[in-house]
Amino acid sequence: MTARIHATYWLETGVDPQLAAETIAGEQSSGTFVALPNETPELKARSGARVERLEVLGHSDKPSLTGGIQSKRHTQCVLELSWPIENFGPSLPNLMSTIAGNLFELRQVSGLRLTGLRLPASFAAAYPGPAFGIEGTRRLSGVARGPLIGTIIKPSVGLSPEETAEQVKELVAGGIDFIKDDELQADGSHCPFDERVRAVMRVVNEHAERTGKKVMVAFNVTGDLDQMKRRHDLVLEQGGTCVMAVLNSVGVVGLHELRRHSQLPIHAHRAGWGYLTRSEALGWDYAPWQMLWRLAGADHMHVNGLRNKFSEPDESVIAAARAVLAPVMNEAPMHAMPVFSSGQTGLQAADTYAAIGCADLIHTAGGGIFGHPHGVAAGVEALRESWVAAMEGVPLERHAEGSRALKGALEFWK
Structure with missing residues (x-):
């Protein structure tokens, strides 16, 4: 089984939460804002981020952050995404770009906070950690x-x-x-x-x-x-x-x-x-x-x-x-x-x-x-x-x- 990186977020969105989750997953992996011929189902299955969990917590009538899609109803969720390690390997700089990159400024997002992270064992092999x-x-x-x-x-x-x-x-x-x-x-x-x-x-x-x-x-x-x-x-x-x-x-x-x-x-x-x-x-x-x-x-x-x-x-x-x-x-x-x-x-x-x-x-x-x-x-x-x-x-x-x-x-x- 392919090793995967798992990141958990608190998400708030003014659109359908499933749509927001899929937008984030696409933005942070193989997706594009319009479908392209080479964005095949096989490519998505191999390299796309997966929505592992989406749990609705509540709703509000105002967004936490400005600049997103206007809506009268904003939904707060727990969102867990995962990525195959093959996308970028055990690399801390590229991990940072993936789990905390462009997703924060997406229009579908009116609030997003990284709350949890699980990494494959290959990161421990690649990085020595504290020496003392x-x-x-x-x-x-x-x-x-x-x-x-x-x-x-x-x-x-x-x-x-x-x-x-x-x-x-x-x-x-x-x-x-x-x-x-x-x-x-x-x-x-x-x-x-x-x-x-x-x-x-x-x-x-x-x-x-x-x-x-x-x-x-x-x-x-x-x-x-x-x-x-x-x-x-x-x-x-x-x-x-x-x-x-x-x-x-x-x-x-x-x-x-x-x-x-x-x-x-x-x-x-x-x-x-x-x-x-x-x-x-x-x-x-x-x-x-x-x-x-x-x-x-x-x-x-x-x-x-x-x-x-x-x-x-x-x-x-x-x-x-x-x-x-x-x-x-x-x-x-x-x-x-x-x-x-x-x-x-x-x-x-x-x-x-x-x-x-x-x-x-x-x-x-x-x-x-x-x-x-x-x-x-x-x-x-x-x-x-x-x-x-x-x-x-x-x-x-x-x-x-x-x-x-x-x-x-x-x-x-x-």
């Missing part, structure tokens, strides 16, 4: 249990390499596990990439020599392919243990090529995710989207955080984290580590732990650490102790009775 994932990240960071406690260098831009290194010095002395560049920090004249890496790694390496703990720093290597490879090589040469790439900026080809070259974990930032998902009637759910990036080689995937500063609700954040922790496919789990960020403090630890059932994650806090009234070290300790309380099932206020740092944090986190 959870196990490798724990090994390199020296954190065997509990989350990696992390932070982001702020201000995100404007600091010199020396000023950045001073912040890093304070953080590593305070016991931090993970530090990352902001996605906006790249290779500007105020803080050139090479100078920043050398200045930061001097601090990290000196601390590691004294204590035996090497803090993981994710340097933002985002750029052209040659730039990313060269920047990765500098981080590796300086003893670094992580690089970071902005997914929507480098694309699946860029990430895959970085993965092929990299000897370090790849911290994947999702900047720009909002324009792909914020409209409930258009774009992607996180679960299918993150599959592509894990196949391409992402070791860490950002999922936002509970009670975050953005518009994403908590249930969406938890669904994203669970998706990252779940296997990409049965043949290749490709586990990656979810990264919680955005307005985070220890107040979210217990709910996060309860929701995902494990502590295989990176929990990053900026102000939640730097704003501690007793200093950065106390901020790091307070966030770590909040996770101890969460994992042991102890109320935060009670656990704070034995931790001066946590007790002090509770005064400003709220």
